Amino acid sequence: MLTSFGWGVILTILFSFWVTYKIGQRQLNAGKGGMGCLGFGYTFLVVVCVIGMSLGGVIGIGSSIYTKAKVLMNGASYTSKVVNYTSYDSYDSDSGSYTTMYTAVVEFTTNEGDVVTYSPSYSSSSKPTIGSYIKVFYDGSTNKAMDFSVGSIVLFIGSLLLMTVLLFVFFGILLFAMNYDMTNYKRIIQYVGLNIFIPVVMVLFDGLLIYAFFYGNSVPWFVSVLLGFVIVVLTLGIWGYFKMIRESDIEWVKTSTGSWSGNPVPKKPKTKREGASNARKKRANE
Structure with a gap:
């Protein structure tokens, strides 16, 4: 039985096939001749990749933004304390060197008296200071948390910009295929x-x-x-x-x-x- 992801892949392929056909019709109406089998296949490959990445990126980023916005609106604000951190080595292919990246581990106590441990969704080359404080929002009904820091704000704005670019790309292809x-x-x-x-x-x-x-x-x-x-x-x-x-x-x-x-x-x-x-x-x- 197909999952929702499988149905999404099938619908994306069918939609991309239709968009490729409409692009071919636009080319014919412009007097540039047909694409041929090879041209149709190449155009379809490009279209399905672009549409797949655009729709997948918009759905993924949109879901993440929706979750964070929901925590921000429904959650309570807490002051969390950095109690530990994790680290990993990130390889830079340009310089050929490794950089140690750190992710803070914080704890805070909710209004109900529960102790919650949370790690932000971003890492930094700066080692977190044990005992420092980070403002977080926590929604007890979903057990979701969101930190309110420079890194999270930059990540949030960057996600919005990327989603906007993907939407423009998707609608651009659609308008072009519809002969607008x-x-x-x-x-x-x-x-x-x-x-x-x-x-x-x-x-x-x-x-x-x-x-x-x-x-x-x-x-x-x-x-x-x-x-x-x-x-x-x-x-x-x-x-x-x-x-x-x-x-x-x-x-x-x-x-x-x-x-x-x-x-x-x-x-x-x-x-x-x-x-x-x-x-x-x-x-x-x-």
């Missing part, structure tokens, strides 16, 4: 990427550097100076980027086949006619 005009989709992607995604990633990265500067492992003084310099430069760069997207528009110029370059240009002031048109539209919507 992709102009508005591309505009939305450009706006979200330039005005939301890139700024959030830059601020998160800068925040992690600041956290490492104040709370990271002990390093030589020149490393701290270099890190401080990078933080200052990155912070100024973030400020300049926010100023650019507030005062400028991005003009996309095609540099070669399949390659585009975005250049900031001053925003065009609205003319009186555009302002009157927008006012009429606003009154009509009201």
